Amino acid sequence: MDVEERDEHSGHLTTGHEWNGIKELNTPVPRAVYFFLSLAFLFSVGYWILMPAWPFGVSYTKGLLGIDQQKVVAESLQQAAVARSGWVKKIETEDFATILSDPVLMKIVRETGRPLFGSNCAVCHGTDAKGGKGFPNLTTPSWQWGGGPENIANTIRVGINSAHPDAHSSQMPAFGREGMLNRPDIERIVDFVYSLSNPESKDLNPEGVKAGKDLFAANCAACHGENAKGNPEVGAPNLADKFWIYGGDRRTIYTTVWGGRQGHMPTWEGRLSYIDRKILTLYLVDKRQPDQ
16 A cells, blocks of 8 residues: 555554455554463463473473472372271271271272272173173172172182183083974973063963973073072072073073073283272172162
8 A cells, every 4th residue: 555544433554455345454462462472471481490391311400499290299199008008908807797887998998999890890791880781780689609798709809711720610501502402392491491580471381381390400400409599609590580691581591591601701810909809899799789
């Protein structure tokens, strides 16, 4: 522009750019922006002088205040270890019954056990410990290898069909696939097993249930017991309750009898410390539903 043009309303000069009659003003940067930029600069200079900031070679400027974040973290961890040592010693040395009856210790167990379970067990058993198809619900009293605290602690330690030399070992035979039972006999066993957890079902075949009971006694009772309530000594589950790992409908029971089952759980002895495994055990005992 040859002649500077000033906007009559704002008093600012224009830039000379115009779009459809709208002229662009040459508006100055607000003073507040300069103020805060100056303030940020002064803060940065002060921080560089007082705090560790500039790297050089294998070290860095220490700052006039001499603050070392590594030392701060190390001191925090040391303080946490001291605070933790008191209750850790109690949980490590006290028996399960004593800890379960101590409200203070159980509060710690719940707070510590939740992230432990979430990091190590939830991927299979769910964040609520209620499992899913193929993974048992840990909030019920139905445990294949025993639901007492000592039993649970040992199962966590050695696993099931794991690499641990003392691992729980169990496998249900594939009665159909291996030719031990024919299809009609398997269907009769399914009738009987289904009737145990669904005695009021209208779909029951009395003749099939009766024949299945005899077949069950001859082929299944050795592991599951004559009353079908299982045997924790060999990891045989209770078939007379409502808690099923793979499912309690007829189709799933048939699939189980026909093809067999073999679950796996890793050993945690080399992955978690004794105290962590004990906390997990107490956490699971505490997670059981009140009405169970």
